[in-house]
Amino acid sequence: MKPKVLLTHPLLKEAMDYLAEQTELELATSQDFLPHSELVQKIVDKEGLLCFLSDTIDQEVLDHAPALRAISNCAVGINNIDLKLARSRGIIVTNTPNILTEPTADLTMALILATTRRIVEADEFCRQGRFQGWRIDLFLGQGLQGKTLGIIGCGQIGQAVARRAQAFGLKIIYYNRHRLSPDREAALKADYRQLDTLLAEADIVSIHASLNPDSDHLITGDKLALMKRSAVLINVARGAIVDEKALAKALKTGQIWAAGLDVYEHEPQIEPDLLSLKNVVLLPHIGSATYETRLQMSLMAVNNLLEALAGKTPANLVKDS
Ligand code: DGY
Secondary structure, X not given: OOOEEEEOOOOOHHHHHHHHHHOEEEEXXXXXXXXXXXXXXXXXXOOXXXXXXXXXXXXXXXXXXXXXXXXXXXXOOOOOEOHHHHHHOOOEEEOOOOOOHHHHHHHHHHHHHHHHOOHHHHHHHHHOOOOOOOOOOOOOOOOOXXXXXXXXXXXXXXXXXXXXXXXXOOEEEEEOOOOOOHHHHHHHOEEEOOHHHHHHHOOEEEEOOOOOOOOOOXXXXXXXXXXXXXXXXEEOOOHHHEOHHHHHHHHHOOOOOEEEEOOOOEXXXXXXXXXXXXXXXXXXXXXXXXXXXXXHHHHHHHHHHHHHHOOOOOOOEOOOO
């Protein structure tokens, strides 16, 4: 008998077709938003759950899932799942690590360039028919050569950003829970700093930490106040690492120069004050959104779930962090 599986939102077709062949599949919704009450209702008889970072898998969901054996999260971040509780109930949790590293690092560079060179503002200017000719002071931005990039969270994605940043002539400093080995630091040409020192020294601060109780609101108003007035903040990790209201205030008052965001504290809601500011570039959480990567993520999430439901140890079992 095929296992009963709940898929909260569609996957890319190839992966979804494969999952439908191998399981008794229910697709909870084809909309962007799945109400929590519907998730709770639909999980009742399921052995497997394939979900996304927008689905909150909390005690209420787990209490309604007596048959649940495996949760496959189609994301590398697993902050949407009550991991401890799932584990205590013998439920296997998997994620999709490694494959998102390069596209997310690419998008980070895109945000660094978009903010420092004011790309979005300049594009709007052209579309509005306001380009009247070359001018010496038109859309002056900031160059990267010789500036300092401060990486917060120097795991795989942070390190991939560091490698790219070297090619742009950026000096690299980083803050991480665990300091990297001297060899790794040398390969990345990255120097370790305490968080406050990094914030004060960097021209661009880029966040690549995972969200956990230690990193929740790591960047408060007080921390933003340590940054240079000319500094740029980039966040492609998780919105809640930054106090979004404090960030909007810092951008509005010129306490920092600009920000580039791919993630939000209360996703998909965006702090209304940010929406009217010209010095922030806003993206809809597309760090991993290349066709290649999203297909790989979809297939990996399906394979993880099928392996777990077949009683095997899945390749991407989430272990203790
Ligand atoms: C993840 O996987 O955690 C990313 O944020 C979404 O691609």
